[in-house]
Amino acid sequence: MSPAAGPFRAGTRAVLATMHGKERVIAPILREALGLDVVLAAGLDTDTFGTFTRETDRPGTQVETARLKAQAGLRMDPAAIGIASEGSFFAHPHIPFVPMAQEIVLLLERTGGLEIAGIDEGIETNDGHVVATGIEAAMAFAEASGFPAHGLVVMASRDGMPDPRRLLRKDIGDPDTLADAIGQAILLSGAAHVETDMRAHRNPTRMAAIERATQTSCSASAAAAPFVTTRALPRLGACRDCPAAPVARPQGRSRQPEWVAWVAATRSPKSARRRLLPTPPHATCAIHERGRAVPGAHQGRQEPAR
Numbered sequence: 001m002s003p004a005a006g007p008f009r010a011g012t013r014a015v016l017a018t019m020h021g022k023e024r025v026i027a028p029i030l031r032e033a034l035g036l037d038v039v040l041a042a043g044l045d046t047d048t049f050g051t052f053t054r055e056t057d058r059p060g061t062q063v064e065t066a067r068l069k070a071q072a073g074l075r076m077d078p079a080a081i082g083i084a085s086e087g088s089f090f091a092h093p094h095i096p097f098v099p100m101a102q103e104i105v106l107l108l109e110r111t112g113g114l115e116i117a118g119i120d121e122g123i124e125t126n127d128g129h130v131v132a133t134g135i136e137a138a139m140a141f142a143e144a145s146g147f148p149a150h151g152l153v154v155m156a157s158r159d160g161m162p163d164p165r166r167l168l169r170k171d172i173g174d175p176d177t178l179a180d181a182i183g184q185a186i187l188l189s190g191a192a193h194v195e196t197d198m199r200a201h202r203n204p205t206r207m208a209a210i211e212r213a214t215q216t217s218c219s220a221s222a223a224a225a226p227f228v229t230t231r232a233l234p235r236l237g238a239c240r241d242c243p244a245a246p247v248a249r250p251q252g253r254s255r256q257p258e259w260v261a262w263v264a265a266t267r268s269p270k271s272a273r274r275r276l277l278p279t280p281p282h283a284t285c286a287i288h289e290r291g292r293a294v295p296g297a298h299q300g301r302q303e304p305a306r
Contacts, residue, residue, distance in 0.1 A: 006221025007114065010035030014081035014107070017041045017073035021201035022085055025211040026105065033218040036081065041073035046084075052198040053153055054164050062088045062104055067115070070108040082108040085210050089127040089198060101125035101206070105213040107221070116224055118217025120209045126150055129195035131157050138182045138194045139175070148173055151202030154181040156189035163189060170197065 014036040016023055027038040049069050050058030058065050063086070070082030085105045092098040100123055107116040126145055132138035142152055156166035167188055169181040185192035200207050 006034045006116075006218065007225045008034055008036060008081065008221070012036055012081060013077075013079040014038045014083050015041050015073040015077040015079035017044055017046055017069040017082065017084040018200075019044065019046050020199050022207070022210055025207055026083065026085070026214045029211065029214045029218065030083070033215075034221055038083065039077065039079065041076045044069075044072055044076055053155070053168060053170065054162065055168070062086045062102065063106070063117070066104050066106040066117075067108060070106055074108070074110055080110050082110065084108075085200075085213065087198065087200075087206060087209070089125060092123065095123075098123055099125050099127045101127060101209055103206070103209040103213040105210065105217045107217060114224070116217055116220045118213040118215065118220055120213040120216060122209075124205065124209065126196050126203070126205050127198060129162075129193060131160055131191050131193050132182070133186060133191045135179055135182050135186070138192055139179065141194055142175075142178060145196050146205075147178065148175070149204060151197030151199070152178060153195050153197045154178070154185055155193040155195075156185050157191040157193040158189060160191075162193040162195070171202070 012035070014030065016026060016038050018026075018040065023038065023040055030036040030038055046069055047056060049065050049072075050056050059068060066084045066086040069084035069086070073079070073084065074082040083106065085103060087104075088102045090100055090102075092100045100121065102119065102121040105118040109115070128141075128145065130138060130141040132141070145152065151170075152172055154167070154169040154172065156163040156168075158166070167185050169184075172178045172181055182192045182194065197203055198206055200210055
């Protein structure tokens with residue numbers, strides 16, 4: 001895709017809301033494909049929008065939280081576009097004991113009300129945990145999870161559930177530190193809850209999903225371009241690939257007072273087996289009447305604190 005193939009002018013300033021290194025994969029793709037000049041929202045604490053380790057609950061659905069982060073970035077920077085990503089991890093709806101991941105990269109236009117999303121969904125995730133009463137079992141889980149390249153989090157355990165208020169250890173970088181944290185948790189609560197660290201900078205598997213979602217956001221941008229240029233968007237069609245039907249809330253003065261666009265692309269294939277294979281992204285474009293959900297829109301599966 002050539003630069004500025006989407007609805008934005010080449011060189012448009014965009015601010016990315018992240019504190020976990022997502023700019024490493026998001027910025028180069030959006031610069032090359034859309035010509036966006038991506039900068040970081042300096043000083044923005046995105047942990048206030050939810051943490052995987054349960055200290056802070058997510059304030060809304062996956063899409064709503066991504067939107068809130070993008071809006072926060074726009075409040076801190078005069079950029080024309082706000083960018084944010086948000087991930088969810090959940091049990092596969094059809095295959096027992098298989099985890100799934102859904103990643104969304106959202107581009108939010110400050111003045112036009114346009115939201116563009118790239119979505120990556122599949123079973124390419126190392127999301128998992130173990131409750132161990134001995135260090136050996138916990139270390140075996142660490143090895144299977146790809147530690148130390150993939151980070152781990154250690155918490156105390158209560159009745160088989162994680163208890164981060166009692167003990168929480170992050171940013172563990174070596175086996176000795178990991179064993180020490182596990183020992184502390186076992187000594188304190190009788191068992192250690194050890195889980196994969198799903199923060200992007202500590203999880204290369206998730207970072208790869210964010211990269212794929214960014215690529216699909218470029219496909220969505222390309223699909224949106226001819227409609228946005230002419231404002232000839234289809235009226236109230238079903239957005240089958242949207243994980244949630246957004247409420248139209250354009251930022252600032254809207255160039256289109258009655259209708260707001262939601263454009264999304266996803267590479268998610270129809271069957272779980274095909275999710276193992278690379279598939280070309282496809283895009284859908286739908287328009288929402290202000291304040292109304294699109295009939296038939298997929299609402300997505302959310303996990304409030306993971």
